[in-house]
Amino acid sequence: MHHRELIGELRMTSPDSVLVVGASAAGLSTVEALRRRNYSGRITVLGDEVHAPYDRPPLSKQVLSGAWESSRAALRTDEALGALGADFILGDPAVGLDVATRTVRTVSGRELQSDAIVVATGVRPRVLPGSEGLGGVHVLRSLEDALALRADLVPATRLVVVGEGVLGSEIAATARLLGAEVTMVGPQPAPMALQVGPMVSELLATLHRDNGVQLRLGVGVAGLTEADGRVTGVRLATDEVLPADVVVVAIGAIPTTAWLADSGLQLDNGVVCDSRCRAADGIYAVGDVARWNHEQFGGLVRLENRTNATEQGAAVAGVIVGDDEPYVPVPYFWTDQFDVKIQVHGIIPTDAEVEIVDGDVSARRFVARYRKDGNVTGVLGWNMPKQSRQRRQDVVDGLADSTRVPSVM
Structure with missing residues (x-):
């Protein structure tokens, strides 16, 4: 049996109030599923960004390309959010959690107490050491990130994408369609090699080359070069420098759990949970930040994909209202490139x-x-x-x- 499987006793009745920390896709899914299950208690949603919940997959595609106005990434209309009867507190990041009293503290000094807490704080992008504050260097996680990168990508921009995973590959494809000169670098031998295996990643390499993306894969990145506070190139482990006007760093993400460091929750590449996505009595985790015991996989799993955000939110809503079923999804993701x-x-x-x-x-x-x-x-x-x-x-x-x-x- 998983070592955290017997955290507290299952509640026989639904809690009077639920606090969702994270105005994310997973957080919104939790709220909507609670209401679908006829949960009538008080729901509060705390978000670190000023935006109402929005979708992240379009950021590297439709929003970055300009095919969508940023408002189209919103997951729901204001009317639909209002119909949920939840209190949305936006632009006020969580900074601490008292597990015993189920109280969350925020940057502004709020103290939010609830009978059940759902952690949906997602992940933050990894950065290259020494790249902070350097002009022309971007990550892509938020709406602001996508708009800032788009503003830097005028045609003929020399863009270097550091990272050959799903996000790096999508950014490279979108930027190439915008007319940028794109080079993708990373330690794996082909785009998305770790996600799709050698056969399909080689097909993706051909796809990118056929569309004009330069691939410099199978080599690590040592750092960046700069002049007057702006990036000028990417230095490879071979000491070669690739000239760059703009650099996007897409080398993975880290679960947003620093605010939980003193909470007593088990944190190990995410919030560690049992098979019901429960981290402690009355405290749950969903989405990219959750690492839970997948009973069919026989161990801890953390999934960073849009489908899991929706499905896990619905599963946790079910547990909150009294279900006792393990969360055992078949992982699913998609990508669009060219x-x-x-x-x-x-x-x-x-x-x-x-x-x-x-x-x-x-x-x-x-x-x-x-x-x-x-x-x-x-x-x-x-x-x-x-x-x-x-x-x-x-x-x-x-x-x-x-x-x-x-x-x-």
Whole structure:
């Protein structure tokens, strides 16, 4: 049994009040699911940003490209938020939590007490040491980040994207479509190698090259060069310097848990929770910040994707109102780059066996199925969303047949 499985006793009745810390997609999903379950108690949502909840996947695509006005990223209209009957307190970050009294302190000095607390504070981008305060250096997590980067990306800008994961690959594709000269650098051999394995990452490398992205992969970054307070280049581990007018750092993210350092909660690459996403009696975590015991994976899992934010929020709402079911999702993420849409159900170990089960790789429309130790762990669709969704059941069956799925999370 998981070492935190017996935290407190399950409540027989719903709490009178719920405080959601994080006006995020996961936080909003929790609130909406509570109301769908006819929860009638007081709900407060505390957000560190001044914005009402908005969607993050469009930031690296539609918002960065200018196809969307920033307002289109809003998850709900003001009317829909008002209909939830929740008190939204925005622009006031949490700075501490007293677990015993379930009280959250904020920057402005507020003390918010509640019968149940849901931590939905997400993640913050990793930064390159020495890059803070340097002009032309960007990360991409918030709406302001996306708008600031867009403002710097006039055509013919020499952009270097540091990071070859999902976010770095999406930014590189969007910036290339805006006319920037784009170079992607990172230690992995191909774009998204850790997320999709060698076969598909090589196809992504070809896609990016065919669209004019320069790839300098398989080499680390030593630092940045600057002049007069603005970045001028990216220094590789080989000591070569790639000239840059603008640099985007997309090297992963860190769970936003510093505000919980003195709380007594277990913090280890996120807020550690049991299989019901419970970190302590009456305290839960959802979304990117939550690391919970996935009973089918046989260990702790933390997922940074939009689908999990919605599903985990709904699951925790259920626990709050009295459900007693473990949260055991099949991971899912998608990415859009140039004219390619990729969907991944499950997980893809880098050493998994791969077979094409629909379509044709040469036609650039296919579904690949991945096995590890004989069990299906994931399916990936390349421009075949419907077919990949139909193959999701293979992953569900694989999880049911396995006592432990190899995890990359």
